[in-house]
Amino acid sequence: MTHDAPAASPTRTVTAQFIARVLHKNNKKTVAAQFIARVLYKSISTPVAAQFIARVLHKNNKKTVAAQFIARVLYKSISTPVAAQFIARVLHKNNKKTVVAQFIARVLYKNIIRAINCAATVFLLLIIVGCNSTSNTAVHSPLFGTYTFTPPAQRTPTGELTLGDTHFPGTANPLFASSDSDLMLDNALWGRPVFFDHHFHVHADQLSEVPLPENGGVLDGGKTIMLHLRHDLRWSDGQPISADDFQYWWSLNQDPDTGATIASGYDQIARIETLDQYTVVLHMKQPFGPYLFYLPYAAPRHAWSHWQPIALQNTRAVYQIPQVTSGPYKVLNMLVGQRYTLVPNPYYTSTTFHGPYLARLIYQAYGSMPELLAALQQQQVTVTPGYHEYDLPPVAHVPAVMHMLQTSAASYEHLDFNMAQPLFQDIRVRKAVQLSLDICAMLKTVLHEPDCKRRVTQVEPQPSLFYDATIAPSAYDLATARSLLAQAGWLPDQHGVLWKDGQLCRIRLATTEDNPLRVALAQEVQRALGLVGIQVQILYYHLSDFFGGYTRGGILATGAYDLSLFTYANSPEPDEEYSVFHSSQIPDATHPDLGNYGHVYDTIIDQSLTQGRYNVSFAERRAAYHRFLERLAEQAYIIPLYLENTIVVASEHVHNVLPHPDQSAMTCNIADWWLG
Incomplete structure (x- = not known):
C-alpha cells in the first residue's frame, strides 16, 4: 500500500x-x-x-x-x-x-x-x-538445545524404510489426531511451527525462530506472539504456504463443526492477524504459558476451502489421504487398516531438519504384537516403536542386524491416594503408606533392575526442564510408619492388623489387568502394607472401565477406589499437571471427563498451577512449578514409583532414529532418517 x-x-x-x-x-x-x-x-x-x-x-x-x-x-x-x-x-x-x-x-x-x-x-x-x-549475540534460554544429526553421503532420497506398528492410524490429519499412531504419521506428513526434541528442547521447523520474550517474539507481557515464517515454505503441490494458511487452520480448529480433537489451548488465542505473507500475529486472550504447545499449524486454504468445516472429517482427501500436506513426505497411496506409502515432498524445507532422505516410507500396521515380532524376525520392518518391558523376552531374540534402543520415558508408574476417602485425608496415614514402601527393592524384584536409578521422586521427572533437583526420595522406615499410624488412632490387634473405633484398616487398590509388571507391583504393594497392618484388596479392571468417564462409571473418575496404581505420561509442557491436580478438574456428572482422579484440593497447588499457566517467563514458570512440586511432595498426595522405558527396535542400517521420552513424538525428526 x-x-x-x-x-x-x-x-x-x-x-x-x-x-x-x-x-x-x-x-x-x-x-x-x-x-x-x-x-x-x-x-x-x-x-x-x-x-x-x-x-x-x-x-x-x-x-x-x-x-x-x-x-x-x-x-x-x-x-x-x-x-x-x-x-x-x-x-x-x-x-x-x-x-x-x-x-x-x-x-x-x-x-x-x-x-x-x-x-x-x-x-x-x-x-x-x-x-x-544490545549486541547481536544469540538469545540464550533453557528451552533451547543443540540439534545434532548424522548427514548421509548424498542428498538424493534413496532406499525404502518400513515403520512397523500394532495400530493403524485413524487419521492422517493433525486436526483430528488422537492416538500415538496418528501423531507419528503426522510427523512425516505435516510441518509444524516448532517441535520438541528428545531432551524436551524446542526448535523451529516452519518458523525462522522460536518466539520467546527474550527475542521479541512474545510482546506485551505475553498477550501478543509474533510468528515469523520461513519465506521458502511450500505445500506438497508447490503452492506457497502463507500466514493466511495458519490463520485458516486456527479458524477450523475453533469451529465446532470441524470436530477438531483438541480445541482447548488454541482457544486462548483471541484472534490472529497476518501482517504480511510471512508474519502471523497471535493476539492472546491473556498471557498463556504453554503457548509454544498451541501454535497453530497451517492448513491449505486453496485446497480445502471449497468444503464446509463439517464435511472435512468425511472427505478422504483431507481426513485419511490428504492430497496437500506440508511435511517431508506426502501420501502416495493407502490400504485401509494396513499401510500408508509415502514419498518425498520435493518442496519441503525446515529451519532445523535437512531431509527428506528416503525414497519411500511405509507405515505398516500389524494386527497384534506376535505378528509384528514375526515381521521383525524376518526383517520385514526397519523400525518398530512402542514396546513395553514385558515384550522384551521375545524381542531379545531378533536378528543381530536389529538393535534395541532404550531411553527413559516421560511416563512414570505411581500410586494415587483418593483424597475423597476420610482415611487418606489424614496426612499421617498418607506418609505412613509412603514410608512402608521399599521402592528400590520393588524395582529389583519386579523389574530386575540392578540399582535404583529408575526411581522417581516427583511428577516432573527428567528430562522435564521443570524438574526440581531439591526434592529427595522418600525413606523406607517401617518404625516411623507404624508410629504415624498409631498417632492417627490406628492400633494393631494381636495379629498386627490395624483397627480404629471398631473399623478394620482395609483399602481397595485398583489397577489395570493388561500389564503383568503392574500386577506384580500391586502384589508387592499389598505385601509391604501388610507389614504395618494395612489390609489391601487388589481389584483389576479393563482399561475402558478403569479410565472411563464419570457418567460411564469409570473407576478413577467416580472415585470407586482407595489407592490406584497406573502410569502418567508427560509431555514437555508442565501445564498438563493442571488437568491432573487443580481442584477445578475434579470429575463429576457435569464434567465427566476431567482428570483430577485423586480429588486433590489444595489452594497452594491451585495457585502455583495457575501462575505457571498464565505466565510466559520461563524463570517465573519454573519457580511456580517448583512450588507445586514441593507442595505435592510435602503433602504426599501421590507416590511416584519409577520411570518407564521407551523401547525402539531399529535396523543398524537406519540413521538418526532416537527413542523419544514422549512416545507420540518418536518420529519428530523423521525428516532426517536415512538408510545406508
Missing part, C-alpha cells in the same frame, strides 16, 4: 536532519536511514510502519524493549504523551542520557510531529537506543 507524498514540512525537515545526525554519529547506516525518508516525508501508514519495524528488528536481531513497544503503540495507538513517558522511562533505566533525551522533550512533548509520524519516530529512536545497548 502506497500513499502520495505530501510537501515536506519544516517540522519533518528538522526531524529528519536530527535523526540523520544521530544515525551518522552512531554509524547506523542501515535500512533505518532509508525508512526515515519514507516515514517522515511520505507519511507511511501505521500498519506498514509496523511491518517494516518488525522486519528490521527481526533481521538485525534487535531483541530489546523496542519490540515490546511496537505492539503497544502501533497496535493500540497510544497517545504521544504516554509514548513520551514510556521512552523517558526506558532511556532513564538504560542511562541513555544523550541528545536523544533532549530531542524527546522538544519533539514529543511539544507535539511537533503529527501522531503517526511521531509513532514512527519513536520507534526509530528505540531502534537506535537498541543498537547502542
Whole structure:
C-alpha cells in the first residue's frame, strides 16, 4: 500500500536532519536511514510502519524493549504523551542520557510531529537506543538445545524404510489426531511451527525462530506472539504456504463443526492477524504459558476451502489421504487398516531438519504384537516403536542386524491416594503408606533392575526442564510408619492388623489387568502394607472401565477406589499437571471427563498451577512449578514409583532414529532418517 507524498514540512525537515545526525554519529547506516525518508516525508501508514519495524528488528536481531513497544503503540495507538513517558522511562533505566533525551522533550512533548509520524519516530529512536545497548549475540534460554544429526553421503532420497506398528492410524490429519499412531504419521506428513526434541528442547521447523520474550517474539507481557515464517515454505503441490494458511487452520480448529480433537489451548488465542505473507500475529486472550504447545499449524486454504468445516472429517482427501500436506513426505497411496506409502515432498524445507532422505516410507500396521515380532524376525520392518518391558523376552531374540534402543520415558508408574476417602485425608496415614514402601527393592524384584536409578521422586521427572533437583526420595522406615499410624488412632490387634473405633484398616487398590509388571507391583504393594497392618484388596479392571468417564462409571473418575496404581505420561509442557491436580478438574456428572482422579484440593497447588499457566517467563514458570512440586511432595498426595522405558527396535542400517521420552513424538525428526 502506497500513499502520495505530501510537501515536506519544516517540522519533518528538522526531524529528519536530527535523526540523520544521530544515525551518522552512531554509524547506523542501515535500512533505518532509508525508512526515515519514507516515514517522515511520505507519511507511511501505521500498519506498514509496523511491518517494516518488525522486519528490521527481526533481521538485525534487535531483541530489546523496542519490540515490546511496537505492539503497544502501533497496535493500540497510544497517545504521544504516554509514548513520551514510556521512552523517558526506558532511556532513564538504560542511562541513555544523550541528545536523544533532549530531542524527546522538544519533539514529543511539544507535539511537533503529527501522531503517526511521531509513532514512527519513536520507534526509530528505540531502534537506535537498541543498537547502542544490545549486541547481536544469540538469545540464550533453557528451552533451547543443540540439534545434532548424522548427514548421509548424498542428498538424493534413496532406499525404502518400513515403520512397523500394532495400530493403524485413524487419521492422517493433525486436526483430528488422537492416538500415538496418528501423531507419528503426522510427523512425516505435516510441518509444524516448532517441535520438541528428545531432551524436551524446542526448535523451529516452519518458523525462522522460536518466539520467546527474550527475542521479541512474545510482546506485551505475553498477550501478543509474533510468528515469523520461513519465506521458502511450500505445500506438497508447490503452492506457497502463507500466514493466511495458519490463520485458516486456527479458524477450523475453533469451529465446532470441524470436530477438531483438541480445541482447548488454541482457544486462548483471541484472534490472529497476518501482517504480511510471512508474519502471523497471535493476539492472546491473556498471557498463556504453554503457548509454544498451541501454535497453530497451517492448513491449505486453496485446497480445502471449497468444503464446509463439517464435511472435512468425511472427505478422504483431507481426513485419511490428504492430497496437500506440508511435511517431508506426502501420501502416495493407502490400504485401509494396513499401510500408508509415502514419498518425498520435493518442496519441503525446515529451519532445523535437512531431509527428506528416503525414497519411500511405509507405515505398516500389524494386527497384534506376535505378528509384528514375526515381521521383525524376518526383517520385514526397519523400525518398530512402542514396546513395553514385558515384550522384551521375545524381542531379545531378533536378528543381530536389529538393535534395541532404550531411553527413559516421560511416563512414570505411581500410586494415587483418593483424597475423597476420610482415611487418606489424614496426612499421617498418607506418609505412613509412603514410608512402608521399599521402592528400590520393588524395582529389583519386579523389574530386575540392578540399582535404583529408575526411581522417581516427583511428577516432573527428567528430562522435564521443570524438574526440581531439591526434592529427595522418600525413606523406607517401617518404625516411623507404624508410629504415624498409631498417632492417627490406628492400633494393631494381636495379629498386627490395624483397627480404629471398631473399623478394620482395609483399602481397595485398583489397577489395570493388561500389564503383568503392574500386577506384580500391586502384589508387592499389598505385601509391604501388610507389614504395618494395612489390609489391601487388589481389584483389576479393563482399561475402558478403569479410565472411563464419570457418567460411564469409570473407576478413577467416580472415585470407586482407595489407592490406584497406573502410569502418567508427560509431555514437555508442565501445564498438563493442571488437568491432573487443580481442584477445578475434579470429575463429576457435569464434567465427566476431567482428570483430577485423586480429588486433590489444595489452594497452594491451585495457585502455583495457575501462575505457571498464565505466565510466559520461563524463570517465573519454573519457580511456580517448583512450588507445586514441593507442595505435592510435602503433602504426599501421590507416590511416584519409577520411570518407564521407551523401547525402539531399529535396523543398524537406519540413521538418526532416537527413542523419544514422549512416545507420540518418536518420529519428530523423521525428516532426517536415512538408510545406508
